[in-house]
Amino acid sequence: LGLLEAATIEWRLREGQAQDALRGLKVAIMNKLANQNHRKTHAQGYGPYTRAIDLINQQAEVIKKYSEAYKRSRVALLKLGFDGQDKNFQELKPEDCYTKAMFREQR
Numbered sequence: 001l002g003l004l005e006a007a008t009i010e011w012r013l014r015e016g017q018a019q020d021a022l023r024g025l026k027v028a029i030m031n032k033l034a035n036q037n038h039r040k041t042h043a044q045g046y047g048p049y050t051r052a053i054d055l056i057n058q059q060a061e062v063i064k065k066y067s068e069a070y071k072r073s074r075v076a077l078l079k080l081g082f083d084g085q086d087k088n089f090q091e092l093k094p095e096d097c098y099t100k101a102m103f104r105e106q107r
Contacts, residue, residue, distance in 0.1 A: 014076045021070035032059035033099045
């Protein structure tokens with residue numbers, strides 16, 4: 001296995017990791033939104049409200065996990081010669097991890 005072949009394989013693996021992280025991030029953001037909406041409409045009283053907040057906080061941790069995985073994959077791709085201006089794997093900003101940012105481009 002040559003160096004170029006190994007780099008090509010790693011490139012493909014990192015692209016797959018980045019795509020998986022973006023998919024997971026999207027699902028996690030949508031789940032957090034659903035939990036927030038559920039809390040607003042159905043969580044009455046301290047017990048249900050606290051459980052709803054715990055679920056939302058857990059979902060925030062999942063979002064953080066996927067965003068960090070994406071950032072690691074993107075950094076690895078950049079080290080392999082990936083074009084940082086490519087629209088498929090843009091830099092992930094903190095504001096991109098919220099529902100408003102997710103629906104911004106769909107208008």
